Amino acid sequence: MNSVPQVDELVKEYLLFRGFSATFRSFEQECKNDKNKGFQAERIIDELYSYVANSDINGLLEYWKYLDLRYFSRLDVRFLGSVKKFETSLLRYYLVYAIQQKRRDKVLLFFDSFGTELSKNAEWSKWFGLPFSKNPATDPNYETFFTKQWLDKFTVSFHNFLNSIFQNMPHPSLLCFNIDRYHRHALQSEIDSLQGVIENLKSNIESADQEIASLRQKVQSREAGTNVRSRRRAKSLYDSKEKDVQDILRPISNGNRSSNLSPMKSTPNNKAETNSESNNGLKSPEVFSDDRSMTPISEYNSDDTQELPGEDINPFTILSQEIYLEHASGISLAKFSHDGNLIASCDVDNIVRIWNYTGASAACKIKNDPSSNILCLEWEARSDKLLLMGTDERQVRVYNRELKSVVHEFQTEERFPRVKQISYSPVESLFACSGSPKGSSDDSAIGSLMLWNLKTMSLKNSFVLDHTISKSGLPVVPIETIKFNHNGQMLVTGDRAGCIRIFDIRSLLPIMEWNLSKLGAGSSKKGSYIICSSQFSFDENSIYVVDEAGSLTQWSVHKPGHIITESQLAGFTSTFSSTLINFTPTPTKTFRKRTPSMSSVKSTKSNRSTSSVPAIMIGNETTHLMSTSRVPMVSFSGDTEHVVCVGGDGGHRGVIYQTSTGNQVQLLASHSQPLTAVDWTTTVGNTILTAASDGTVRVTKMVTTTSS
Incomplete structure (x- = not known):
């Protein structure tokens, strides 16, 4: 991201060259008001600290919310704890700076505005006494936060965190081109240095080979001299032994040779027989392996994976x-919770159970009205507290697991009683659901897409599906699948006619649409276009779609209707x-x-x-x-x-x-x-x-x- 200012200057130069003066002025103005600060971590931190210096808590929280939606919300779930700690530390620095500048009124205003929310967090319980402490810098509860070391540590940690995000986020092609050129230059210099190292190693190897050859010649000459000496010494030892044997046998040969010779021969034979019997009496060790250890797992275990x-x-x-x-x-429905430890499952008796498969006791049973059927389940996106249940009688029931009761019921329009799918926003207390009629309707409207706010418990926006919405003439049928993107600003839907539509959450209007039937001429796609699943890819540059015919297709987000991959x-x-x-x-x-x-x-x-x-x-x-x-x-x-x-x-x-x-x-x-x-x-x-x-x-x- 260090090359962003350079690329911005290149774009300005190009706009002036092309004569796009109005675009140049607009671009220059947006660069001045850039909230991203050219993806420079130190400028972002300076912006946050400026709000702290001005005791502007609203501006501070507004800018932090922008950073959260733009960067933090698309991080992996394991980093959410770190983001929360950085936010807590920033708010504490705001309070500490206000105390240092003798602005206790700002501290009191802060707790008046956010005290109710912070009182639920145990980490903030001791901080409510900050405005009333005579000397907070020496108070054991706050003295750490008044030191320069704590501020420096927080600044460096947050700076490194932002740099890590900027370095690992997807880059546009224009920026990648400049980065690739930089990498090529760096790679070429590294190659040149490695070639120099290789040449040095080659010369070292040649000198080492010469040294090895000279050492081999010395060893061979020494071995030749040693062998001669060894043969001479062995011959002299053999001659001396032979002489000793002759001296021993000489007196024996002069006496009763046969009688004396028998014990000499029998002793070793007897010893050999004894050793033979001893060896025959011992069994060689054997290793007996477990039969199951030699058998494939599918033959002795119930698991047939x-x-x-x-x-x-x-x-x-x-x-x-x-x-x-x-x-x-x-069972008709089953879904993991956000944290992955709980499972919500619904059977054909309309009984919903929430249970923990890890062994912890968390089971609860939800009985529903027998006059309606549960058609879909969805967990709250950032906790395991709320479970949403959609029915075929105009209801979306919100079940609170902690209170063990249904805390609210949303009602859809009478003409769209079937709540077929629900999707919860990953960043806000919003959820989207699709409604459809139970049977054929005389009305031209055949479905709806609704957006509900769980904080206000009200309908935020709705979009009616009828034949007038499709500008490209695509068929309009009730929605089968709904999925938000990472920051909750868009959602993708799929229906039984094979139509994919991407909606903007702010207006709840389709910004692009295409149909599975309009594939390339070389496509092997045949049969049903009823969509079973549609969702954004991890990098959000494409959308994966699975239909009932078993076709998996990947579609480009930047080129609507352009297929990237297709497989059966x-x-x-x-x-x-x-x-x-x-x-x-x-x-x-x-x-x-x-x-x-x-x-x-x-x-x-x-x-x-x-x-x-x-x-x-x-x-x-x-x-x-x-x-x-x-x-x-x-x-x-x-x-x-x-x-x-x-x-x-x-x-x-x-x-x-x-x-x-x-x-x-x-x-x-x-x-x-x-x-x-x-x-x-x-x-x-x-x-x-x-x-x-x-x-x-x-x-x-x-x-x-x-x-x-």
């Missing part, structure tokens, strides 16, 4: 897999049309993990509203069928490099695909019944849940495989 052969296959190592049976009937997800199941509501779970196997909430497994009659659902006869009992949405059956990893979908064995197992190629890279363990939902969290490592129509939920914990 399969690995795929080939390069860049099996990118994850599975640490554990546990099956949970929290529900007594088939082999094994992607597209035959799920219905799921039994009144389902009798199969007997639990020995490897299933039972929880305290399930004393027994039994078949229960579904409470789900089935007025518009077909029925079949099984024996003397009528069993209803419910259409299964494919939206919960697709989930991307946090870095969008992989996606897990329902597939394999007729939809009984989860399959992990690589998004860049669409290849199967890993197969998860199979369930006894078809899957109805999958989800992927990277907050607590790579953990995947797969939920099935028999009420089982399998949680698979994985780590990324490191190649040796």
Whole structure:
């Protein structure tokens, strides 16, 4: 980012050269009012400190909010704690500086404005006494913050933090060109220095080879002299031994040779026989290996996870897999919480459960009105406190896990009672949901997109879907999928007609749209265009789309309608049309993990509203069928490099695909019944849940495989 001022000057020079004087003046004015300060950390810190010096708390918080939306909110979740600590330290510096400048009125005004919010934070409990301390600089609670060392440490840490963000954020092509040129010059100088080092090493090797050759000649000459001396000494020793033997045998040969000779021969033979018997009596040690250690894991373990052969296959190592049976009937929805430790799951009896798969006790049961059906679930984006539930009777219920109750119910329009999807903003207390009619309507409007504010508990904005919104003549049908981008300023939607639309949150109007059917001439895309998933890529330069035909496509955000990659997800199941509501779970196997909430497994009659659902006869009992949405059956990893979908064995197992190629890279363990939902969290490592129509939920914990 050090070359940003240089690039700005080049742009100004080009604008003057082209005669764009008005653009030049506008660009120069925006450069003066640049809130990014040319991506220079020291200028940003100076701007923050200027608000502190002027005791302008509103300006300070406004500028910090801009930095949070522009940079901090798109960081990985593990850095959010650091951002919060920097914000706390900045506010404390504001108070310390005000005390040093004898502006106690500003300190009192600060606590009057923000005391209610800060009183909930234990870190601020002692700071409410700051305005009333006679000498805060010597008070043990505050003296550290009045030292120059603390301020210097905070400034350096924040400076390094900002520089790390600027160095690792995506750069535009113009800036990358200048950076690449700088890197080429640096690389060339490094190559030149390395070539000099190589030449020096070559000369050192040549001199070392010569020295080795001379040492070898010396060693050979010494060995020749040593061998001659050794042979002479060995010959003299042999002659002396031979003489000693002759001296010993001479008197024996003069006496009874045969009688004396027998003991001489028998002794060694007897000793040899004794050694032979001793050796025959000992058994050679044997190592007996465990039969299981020589057997593939799938043959002696209940886990039937399969690995795929080939390069860049099996990118994850599975640490554990546990099956949970929290529900007594088939599961329709299941999602990880924001922190990844809790799971919210809904069954076909409209019973929602929140439970902890890590062993901690956090289970709670939410019974819903039997006259309505739960169609979607969504967690609050920055905590595990709130759970949103969308129904087919105009309701979005907000459940507070701490209070264990529904704290509010949002009502949609009467003509759009079905709340099919909900997406929570990652940076604000906002959520978007889609509404659609239950059946065919005479009204030209066929759906809506609504934006709700959870702070004011009111509708912030809405957008009605009708045939007049599409400027390019694309079909308009109810929305199937909704997903925010990293900073909550845009969201992407997908529908059953294969239309992708990107909305601006501020106006809630579509800023671009295209259709899956308008692929290139060489595309292999055929069949259904019903969208199961659509979301921004990790770098937000593209959008990944999965449709019911099993096609995975990547579309450019900068060139609407331009396809980047296209692949077919082999094994992607597209035959799920219905799921039994009144389902009798199969007997639990020995490897299933039972929880305290399930004393027994039994078949229960579904409470789900089935007025518009077909029925079949099984024996003397009528069993209803419910259409299964494919939206919960697709989930991307946090870095969008992989996606897990329902597939394999007729939809009984989860399959992990690589998004860049669409290849199967890993197969998860199979369930006894078809899957109805999958989800992927990277907050607590790579953990995947797969939920099935028999009420089982399998949680698979994985780590990324490191190649040796």
